[in-house]
Amino acid sequence: MITKLLIANRGEIACRIIRTAREMGIATVAVYSDADARALHVRQADEAVHIGPSPAAESYLVGEKIIAAAQQTGAQAIHPGYGFLSENADFAQAVIGAGLIWVGPKPQSIRAMGLKDAAKKLMRAAGVPVTPGYEGEDQSAQRLKAEADAIGYPVLIKAVAGGGGKGMRKVDAAGDFGAALESCRREAKASFGNDEVLLEKWITSPRHIEVQVFGDSHGNVVHLFERDCSLQRRHQKVIEEAPAPGMDEATRAEICAAAVRAAKAVDYEGAGTIEFIADASEGLRADRIFFMEMNTRLQVEHPVTEEITGVDLVEWQLRVASGEPVPLKQEQLSINGHAIEARLYAEDPSSGFLPSTGPLEHLDFGPADRVETGVEEGGAVSPFYDPMIAKLVCYGADREEAIDALLEAVNGTEVWPVRTNAGFLSRALDSRAFRAGELDTGFIAAAGDDLIPSAEPSDAVWHVAARLATDDAFDQPLAGFRLNAPPRASIALASGSETRLIDLAAARAGTVAVEDGVPDFEETDTDDGPVVTGYLDGEEIVTFASGTAYRFSLAARGTGHASAADGAIVAPMPGKVIAVDVAEGDTVTAGQRLLVLEAMKMEHALTAPFDGTVTELAASAGAQVQVEAVLAVVEPVGE
Template identity: 75%
Template sequence: MLKSLLIANRGEIACRIIRTARAMGVRTVAVYSDADAKALHVRSADEAVHIGPSPARESYLVGEKIIAAAKQTGAEAIHPGYGFLSENAEFAQSVIDAGLIWVGPKPDSIRAMGLKDAAKKLMDAAGVPTTPGYLGDNQDPDFLAEQAAAIGYPVLIKAVAGGGGKGMRKVDAPADFADALVSCKREAAASFGNDVVLLEKWIESPRHIEVQVFGDSHGNVVHLFERDCSLQRRHQKVIEEAPAPGMDAATRAAVCGAAVRAAKAVDYEGAGTIEFIADGSQGLRADRIWFMEMNARLQVEHPVTEEITGVDLVEWQLRVASGEPIPLRQEELSINGWAMEARLYAEDPAKGFLPSTGRLEHLVFGEADRVETGVEQGGAVSPFYDPMIAKIVCHGETRSDAISALAHAVSETEVWPVRTNAGFLVRALWSDSFVEADLDTGFIANAGDALIPPSEPEDALFEVAARLVHDSTEPVHNAGFRLNTVPVHRVTLASGGETRTVDVAMIGDQIVSVGDDAADYYLPENTDAAVVTGHIQGDQAILFADGTAYAFDIAARGSGHAAAGSGSILSPMPGKVIAVDVTAGQSVTKGQKLLTLEAMKMEHSLVAPFDGVVAELNASEGAQVQVDALLVRIEAAE
């Protein structure tokens, strides 16, 4: 067994590798750029070496610097993780030529699977089913158009050196082919330095099925069953699960057997993934599942395979790299339960999933079987690298158990002020189609805005935020009272361009105990959220409704009293009435704007607390009002 290991990566995968290496007694060396000087993986390793400026092309992608760091620290081996240099055959060869151990497949195996056209030809020869299409050398546009017509539209143009959704174009009709080909080749040349393309039949109901394979230097190859990675957004995986729903034993044997043949065809060593595309229109069938490509590395979603098999794939990698055989035979591997993984990204779904970077002032993960992360509270999400904050992984006896566990774990996740896709993930997990396993790679695109949480808080969250402010500032036993009234605490909050004053009644179980800096709240019946948590941060109340963050500016905190349910709308601060939207005697509904007050250089909309009638109106446009002045009184509807 090797004694020391340099991890040529960063973030959560570096932390993941360090964790297993430490458990095996292997000394670890981290590398880091300027941006990662205080990163978690740097502090987790036994030793760390600075390798350059923040941009990856000047640090993590410079093979010479990484090899020099290994030599400098006496590391015996280099583990590339995934991304960066993990599938770079030239770098792998350089590591070997430097007298170091490469924790990964042989360079020739990487090369064999690196170009999609060559890989598909190799798979055809090995008896692995491939997607109908054209993968020849003739790149003449007219010839390719003829091949597309022969395959039948729609077709997919795909760069042979592509990945990550780049260099791919779906073409629906012959008239669109020429322009799509030019665009695809241009993108492929810019992204990969290679504009050669292949053509594939477009699968109308595609599911992304991949099989985890593992080989050693003794000629052994096993599979560790399949994963379903069909939930993707713009070709990037979002939620993965193992095993694949709807996969029967016969189909599993056929697909996993094909994956093993694929790995043996390239004399594969170490962890790898054979990716298949399935036509799911008639369920998963062996004759409608085709080889797509091979990833000659550990995959981001490998934890779901570990959860259902009980295998530590990184441990296997280190053992096989040390010359040991695979620890288990095929017949010793089995599926136990169901596992799911959600990728928590620093991005804002409400703004087109734009990346959200900055300091993680508040970071709390929900209860999960495992959370793979490379950041911590007080750290930062850098603009230089992938915006993934964590992988949240849950295991259950059944698929339903795994969905429920993962949805709750993501719902309880709190990140602020960096925005995340947590609320988006929760909605995807609980959507009827996902729960019923009616899914394909177009699932997210077809769902559209239904999976995107509202950018502004719903009405009920103002009430919850007010309770949080009340509980955090005024103990119950200190509250005053008045004969024949219920004591309340008025809290004025501003969020989403709207300001409301909420009377918080301290009765029954409306007030829930609070910890030092966070609280769980029971919600009013009219909210859509299942889990709401929150904390006070400076002059803001931050709520997380099913993982989506909403900030409420605490405009004013009062300790006066009013009759519970009286509907008295008091001025939260001195100001000027600039608009009155109701008249005396008018019927109003909960949340309806009553008037607008200008104060503190801001406009504050005051709204009806419940359905009712305007029983009293003491405000007129242009009037100056003082704090606590009664502006409107609403009587509840019969």
Template identity: 65%
Template sequence: MITSLLIANRGEIACRIIRTARAMGIRTVAVYSDADAKALHVRQADEAVHIGPSPARESYLVGEKIIAAAKATGAEAIHPGYGFLSENAEFAQAVIDAGLIWVGPRPASITAMGLKDAAKKLMAEAGVPVTPGYMGENQEAAYLADKAGEIGYPVLIKAVAGGGGKGMRKVDAAADFADALASCQREAASSFGNDHVLIEKYIQRPRHIEVQVFGDMHGNIVHLFERDCSLQRRHQKVIEEAPAPGMDEATREQLCAAAVRAAKAVDYVGAGTIEFIADASEGLRADRIWFMEMNTRLQVEHPVTEEITGVDLVEWQLRVASGEPLPLRQDQLAINGWAMEARLYAEDPATGFLPATGIIANFNVKSSGWVRVDTGVSDGSEVSPFYDPMIAKVIATGSDREEARTALRNELERSSTWPLTNNAAFLYRLADHPAFAAEEVHTGFIADHLDGLIVEAVPDQSLIDAAATSLAAAERWGDAAGFRLNGPRQLTARVREGSRLFVGAIGEWAEHGAVRHWTRGDGILAVDQGASFWFTRDEPRGSAAGGVHDGAILSPMPGRIIAVDVAAGQAVTKGQKLVTLEAMKMEHSLTAPFDGVVAELNATVGGQVQVEALLVRIQATE
């Protein structure tokens, strides 16, 4: 058995591998770039090695540095995780040539399945059904246009070396083919250094179904059933589940048998995934499910398979790489229950899913009895612009699909990565959608329902009341400015959420339900339906009505100073604007709590500040 392991990756998957390795008594070595010096995977590993600047091409994608780190630390094996160098046959061979154990398939298998056209030919020869299309060497535009006509529109043009949705174009009519082909070839050449394409029949209402396979060095290959990854956005998976909704046993048996044949065709060792495209217009049928591609690595969505089979796939990887046979035979594997996974990203759905960056002050996505959270972040972690913005994977389980869906929705409803913008509210609406609950899944689902999935997050009145109540209890507002009597027994207060002003009723917290909340400094974070709201008092503390304020003006959240309106020693009056902070795409004006003098000024225009940083201190005048 391997006794020491270097993980050639970062973030969530590095932490995931460390967790299993530690349980097996294996010493772990992390690698990190400048941006990841304080990352969670670095802190969790037994040892860590710096491998270069923040850009991946200068650190995580430099195989020589990773192999050197393994040798310097005495690591016996290298696990590539997913992404980066995980499907790089040259790197796999270099690891082996260096006398190290490669935790992955043989380089020849990676090469065989790396080009989509060659892989499809190989699969067809192995008796695996493939999508109707053209995968030949003739790349002349006129010839390809003729082939598209023979296949029948709509067709899909795909880069043979593509992945991640790049180098892919749908063409609905012959008149559009030439322009789409040229665009696809340019993107393929730029992204993959190879402009060759293949053409497939475009499936009108497709489902993306994949089968987890596993092989060992003794010729044994098994499947661990299927996953449905149909909920996608721009060909990127969003929510995955296992097993696939609507899959009957006869279809499952034929599909999984085809996946095993595919793995055997390349003498596969380790964890791999055979991806299929299904025409589900008349339900799932074996004669309408075709091979699409093989991923020769561990998949991001592997936890849903682990949850329904009880198998730790990383443990299997390490045992197989050590030369052991597969721990279980095919007849010992079975499906138990249902699992769903949602990918929590630092991105803003309202702006076309643009990635977000920043420091997470409050990470509140927790594992529980029905929910597993795989992540590479914690409170204080920074999401940088250099890598994929995935924050965590939220995996929910249940005895059936509805239990798993409900558990996933409930966890997403109260998830927080404040103040970092995330897609939790989008995921919550997706998991809560009636059509999703009714199993109406297909790859166009998100596009069809996008208007209802991306809406402005507005706190409802009960949440505003809860915030007012919590702030009142924390700050002892009493009769402070901003309150008014509304009826004989009800006290109200004005609260601010970003640039928006609300009036909340003060009462007992219990009246407002079990909203997840978090108090820090002079505000309260409340989370509802996946949306985070940071509430503060509208009136500054230290009002004439008797509040107390020491004159310290602290940054309410991480952000950038865009204006400083005072100077040290300057006299100010209560309510006068001191500093303007830009955070979470909004401007926040910080004002003087009382009349006084600027005794301390730490804010400079353009400066980046963290939550609770002291920006200004006001000394009261007599």
């Protein structure tokens, strides 16, 4: 058995691996960049080694530094987690070549499944159903366009080395293909170092179903049933659950058997996931479920499988990597209950889901059954890495019970001043269609703004803020007092661009509780509405309603927000300018793309706010820019 393990990753997955390793009596070594010097995973590990500057390309993606850290500390094995180098066959081979144990599949298995086009050919040969498409070697734009025309629109362009929703574009019409291909290739090159793509027929009612598989060096392969990951936003998974809603036993048996065949076809060892796309237009049917790809690593959503099977997948990984067989046989595995997971991201739904980075001055995850996180109160969300703050996981005897538990946890989540998608998750979980299991990967896009919490606080939220604002810390005098009339008090508060004079008699329906000298309060919006909580943050008031945060201040202090109304195109977050489409003096139209900013692993197009002329251009391709930096100025027509 491994006795000392280096974890070649960061954040919540590093903390997750450390937890199991400690339970098994295995010593752990963390690695960290400049940005992570005080990170939670660094403090939780038995040892930690600094491996470079904050950008992942100079630290977590430099295999030589990670192997050197293992040798320096006497670690016997390296666990890659997920992301970063976890599916890099060359790194896996280098680890093995250095005389270390690689906690993962053999390099040749990673290579076999690493390129989606080659993997599909292999799966066809193994009798695994595959989505119609094109995986040819001719990567010319002309050939790809001709193949897309032959497949029929809509069609999906996918990076052959892709993952995590990167390097994917849906094309609805032939005229849009060229621009989509260019964007997809550029993102794929930046994310994976490979701009080759494949094409797939776009399925109109797709469900994303994946099967957890596990193999060992003794030729055994088992499955641990399926997960449903259909709730996605821009191809990024948001809510995952196990088992899949609407999956009957016959269909489950066929899809899981196909997953085992896929794993055996590449002589698979360790934890892996076979991902399928299902045409759910007539429910889940075995003859309408197609292989998409294999993830040759542990998945972000693995906790839901653990919850319904009672298995610790990280423990299995460490045992199998040590040469042991898979701990349980297929007949010993079963589904018990239902589990569901929500990914809590540092992003602002009311601002187009732009990433939100900075300090975590207030952090409370609510009553989740299980929280997987790599941050804590007093820490920070870095602009250098993925913006996921935590995974909130809940278990129930059935799906309804699990949803109710997760909804309560999401509604009770409080994060400030970093913005999160908690309010968005709350609306998704509580929607009629989701509760009814009416799912496909277009669910979020179809719901549109119905899932976006209001950026404006409700009356109940204003009342909570008013009550907290009258704490002695504000030293706010009473207003409206008369000798011959009942005393009345009011307070002027501001939130965003709105100012209200709040009558405290109307707001004081309950009592402000004080814990450890900090005023806190909760009030129900309506008899059936959300609970509103709040607290004082210096001379500001912060409130939460169903996971969404609202900030208030005394009206005299005021608030303000920058806008593009004056034609200034500002960076919405720190990032790198990867494309500049205009020059000074160019005439532009409203909505025309001016620049492309890459941040938090995603591309963000900055567009003209109105018809006009580019009078200033302060950005160039390749430049790093800070949040709110003015990148260009557009002067309106006629001025």
